[in-house]
Amino acid sequence: MQAALRPQSLESPAPATAEPLFPPQLLARLDKNGPRYTSYPTADRYHGGFGEQDYRLALQQRRAASPAEPLSLYVHIPFCESVCYYCACNKVVTRHHDRAARYLDALSREIALHVQELGQGVPVSQLHFGGGTPTFLSDEELARLMGDLRAAFHFQPDAEISVEVDPRTATPERLAYLKQLGFNRLSFGVQDFDKRVQVAVHRVQSYEDVAALMHSARALGYASVNVDLIYGLPLQTAESFARTIEQVIALRPDRIALYAYAHLPERFKPQRRIHEADLPDRATRVGLLSAAIQGFLAQGYTYIGMDHFALNTDALAIAKQRGELHRNFQGYSTQPDRDLVALGVSAIGRIGNTYSQNAKVLDEYYEAIEGGRFAVERGLTLNPDDLVRREVIMEIMCQGRVDFARIEARHGLRFGDYFSRELSQMASLAELGLVNLHPGELRVTGLGWYFVRAVAMAFDGYLRTAATGASYSRII
Ligand code: SF4
Structure with a gap:
């Protein structure tokens, strides 16, 4: 070290x-x-007794009670070109980019259904594109989706508009285009820079490519850049992870999320391709986490809580000092935990005292939306x-x-x-x-x-x- x-x-x-x-x-x-308490009750407590009609009612009640209250939006893009073996997300692995067309049609309809119930032009203070891989979509597809959202909702001038970027499917030109579309925050999925670890989890991307993207993001004036890391991956060692931490610190992201890998191969099929013998033992995992925490703290980062760090000068670190942090499905935020309209397959939203989740299977999501219904398949009223x-x-x-x-x-x-x-x-x-x-x-x-x-x-x-x-x- x-x-x-x-x-x-x-x-x-x-x-x-x-x-x-x-x-x-x-x-x-x-x-x-x-x-992780991105919601309480946690998503595993949602049940099928809460469905489409309950969701519709929650939207109608919101419209009656607080129609001008700003919303958060989340859009789930499920497609990925290849599978990362540690993955626990809801995704569809395909190289067929033409599959995005039907999905975008469905999102347009789902947005229109929300406008029917909420009214036109509800203010939006936060939008996040997650996945899957949002950058699976082409420039034209992203522009179309942003166009649909902007036509339906009123984005506040200071709205936080963020997107998860897979460095393997992004270029500096791509980042420039995303900026033109109004995105002002980026999150790069890095996980680990060590080549052996990358091969073991089937996600190979060079430090140089990520550094070039970080450099472009800065030059383009993005307000905030986040890097995601994972500890506990196969073949990670104290030495290899210390190098990754050093490299991340050198990139100086505004925020860092450091997640623990949870090996649950019985639940997440891709994880069956990870050799258990390659996983670091408990003592090594704790060592990796400790070294990362100590490295970030020594280099001007604040520990926000629950795996998150931010530069001491970042709004999130300042909010923590002031006791003004909030938490939502994307993790910690400086914005109050607002109602969240979640669009796309498997997306989880929150309206008033309800949580709801869309169908997790793409065909079921299409069947509902193309039939003119919300795709909510489970949820709960608190x-x-x-x-x-x-x-x-x-x-x-x-x-x-x-x-x-x-x-x-x-x-x-x-x-x-x-x-x-x-x-x-x-x-x-x-x-x-x-x-x-x-x-x-x-x-x-x-x-x-x-x-x-x-x-x-x-x-x-x-x-x-x-x-x-x-x-x-x-x-x-
Ligand atoms: S980790 Fe992300 S990019 Fe990799 S398969 Fe899962 S959703 Fe796709």
């Missing part, structure tokens, strides 16, 4: 220490899986208990603090009575140094931010019943 990557401290620059970032006894106690727990969990994940009096005033309950069981769990997390319990307040400590999922999980009402923990990733 180079000097630049030597450990410094948990939260901000401080003298180097020989102490391990994560004490082994703590890891032993918290060796479990947990949700009950009063869900609402209070969602608020507590989001306060933990975003502010690292829960003000009991605020929750009591908003939900008409006595915090100590309603959450007596959870508070006794907090007492044991306090002994581990993850939280501090003060009269009327719970605070996540610097160490606790790395285990914030474990803190939030204590307030998850569903984990007590019919736990599906095996389907979640490890909390560290």
Whole structure:
């Protein structure tokens, strides 16, 4: 490890220490899986009893109650030219780019269905294209899709418009065209720069190509560039990952997402092509994560929480310092968690007190949309208990603090009575140094931010019943 990557401290620059970032006894106690809480209740709690009519009703109620309230939009583009073996996304692997035409027709219809229920020109403050691979679409196809969205909604002048970019399907010219279309934020899927790891996961892309794209993004004036990384991939070693971290730091992305690879081959077929013997063991995984955290902190990044880092000068880092972070399906955000209209196969949205997910199978999605119906196949309406727990969990994940009096005033309950069981769990997390319990307040400590999922999980009402923990990733 180079000097630049030597450990410094948990939260901000401080003298180097020989102490391990994560004490082994703590890891032993918290060796479990947990949700990422991009929504509460989590998506595995959605059910088929919530369908198209419920979604339509939620849209109509929104139109009646708050028609001018800005929306977020998410558009899912499922196509990928080749499969990455670690993939757990909903995607369609094909080299036939003509398959996009029918999909774009369906998206146009789905947008029109929303205009019918919400009205024309609802303001939009945030748009994200995810996948799959949004850059699977040609320039003309992307222009058509943006044209449809702009004709249906009113984009606010400062709207955040972001797209996930696969460096293997993008060029500097492509980035220039995306900028012309109005995109102002990019996210590059890097995962790891080591060639052996790239071959093992079937995703080969050179550092030089990514560096050229980063350079173009800067020159074009993109407001923010994010890089996604994954630790725990096959053949990753302390040395190889330290090189990747150094290379990423040299690129100076505004934001970095560092995800843990969750090996669930029984659920995700592509993962069966990963040799289990090549996976780093638990101690190595923890070492990879620790080295990455320490490297980023030493080089001017703030740990935002739940796998996310941002340059100390980035709006997200400033929002964290001010206690103004928010969280939505895309992760941490500076924008309030607004209603989210989600378009495309398998997309998950949130309208009022409901969550909904579109059909995951492309033919089922087409059948509904081409038949003039929303493609919602599951979801849920939050009950009063869900609402209070969602608020507590989001306060933990975003502010690292829960003000009991605020929750009591908003939900008409006595915090100590309603959450007596959870508070006794907090007492044991306090002994581990993850939280501090003060009269009327719970605070996540610097160490606790790395285990914030474990803190939030204590307030998850569903984990007590019919736990599906095996389907979640490890909390560290
Ligand atoms: S990781 Fe992304 S690019 Fe790779 S197969 Fe999955 S969705 Fe496609």
